[in-house]
Amino acid sequence: MYYYGNTKITSHYAFSASRIVDIMPTMSCRRRHSDNEGRRRHGNGEGIRDDGSPTMTDDHDYPYNRVITDDYLEENIYPEDSPALILMHNVRGESVRPHWHRGLELSHCFAGTATWTIDSSIIETAPGHTTLISPYAIHEAKLTDVGYYSGVSITFNNDIVEKSYPYADRNLVDFMSPTATDDDRQRLTDLVIKAAQWHERPGTLKTLQLNAILYEILYLVYSKFVVGVRRPELVRNGRHVFIQVVGFIESHYAEPLTAQDVAARFGYSREHFSRLFKEATGMGFKQFVTRLRLQDAERRIARSTVPIAEVVRSSGFADSRSMCAAFERAYGMTPSAYRRAQRAEQRQG
Incomplete structure (x- = not known):
């Protein structure tokens, strides 16, 4: 167990099967999306796919856990003009069930507290803390404060990222990487906050500025916070059941x-x-x-x-x-x- 700022980080924790299949309460949050081919809008602003299932629309709350499939893949709808999806979370007493996605994710807490379980580690967050989540890592968030929680999450679209940095999804990242300094950690936190601020601003230059921040985040993460390499075939070929085992070994191989x-x-x-x-x-x-x-x-x-x-x-x-x-x-x-x-x-x- 160790501390960074006001954050306690406890390593060497493994998922049990019961935790993986547990269905937690839903978390509502706000999500942007652009209309894609094969989707259309209802008059009330909500959308449906061709198969009749709902899609997310601009600035409408939706039940976050419903975009998590039976095999825990989170099916994000990414904006067409940005390398990442930015979500602002403002909730009370709710949690996110276990899931994974193909892109890097960063989460920052503004208010309240939460416990993240990421593969085989538990991270207890507090205001001011930034969490890094590797591609393919099974993770869940459970609010530990009965009151209000506010935060931002940034999930990168790996289809876009890998065009600039092939095999980015193979990298394991950690906020406490030994190759990162405290200045690097502070810089990364500042960039995440800045991205959240620009995400909420109007203006014609918003997308340019926001994308510049997002690509700076990517460069900083992959140059300073990489701690290892994962075999993504475990997930891509449908063998993700064993990702829990691999996560445990990656945390305990020493x-x-x-x-x-x-x-x-x-x-x-x-x-x-x-x-x-x-x-x-x-x-x-x-x-x-x-x-x-x-x-x-x-x-x-x-x-x-x-x-x-x-x-x-x-x-x-x-x-x-x-x-x-x-x-x-x-x-x-x-x-x-x-x-x-x-x-x-x-x-x-």
Whole structure:
């Protein structure tokens, strides 16, 4: 457990199956959308799709949870003139059920408190706190204050973002990323607030200014707040059931982990778990965990002066011999040689 400002962050939390299927009360919020082909408006301002289901229209409240499908995908209708959907939330005592989407999301709290569950972490927010949510992360928000909650969420349209930054949806992001400074965190928070302010303003230059802010947010997040890489195939190919397991492993790989322990935690036999895990991720459990540990070790070796022995402990390897052998197979040189090569490259750059 650690704190950032007035925010308590508790790591190492895993979804249980009962939490995933729990249907929470609906949250009403305001959503923009532009008319797309195949949609039409009612006279009262509400729209319907060709199949008769409702769509969201400009400046009309709607039940937020109804756009979450049975497999927890949030089907956003993005504006055509912007890379992101901005929603202003002003609610009392309501929550959002578990869901995921293909784009990066940022949420900022103006008033009230809420508890976010994001994959395998719990984040308790308070006024002034900004939360980063990775693409494909299963997340839910539960208000912890019986009174009023006010905030803004910015969800990026990955179809637009990937044109400028391919594979953006593969990145795992974290507000407490070790590569981000307190100044970076403050800058990101300021940009989110600024985006919310411009979203509410009228004027012909609004879209230009707002999009400039949104792209600055994207650059800052992907240059400072990335902490790892996800396999989006887990979701894209309909194998998202195992994303809970993957989220747990991604948060606990630095600890002693066995397939037997993780299987038992999620209610599987070891044999059944191993078969499902290989089908979902394309690799065995040990290979998957080793890859996460290697990615962590590589970042620490390349970007810090932490002794190699400390990197071994912090990345979850049993001993120096096992890490060095795995590292050399993956990167073609020993950890010490890799660090020297990175330093030389940085000096030349």
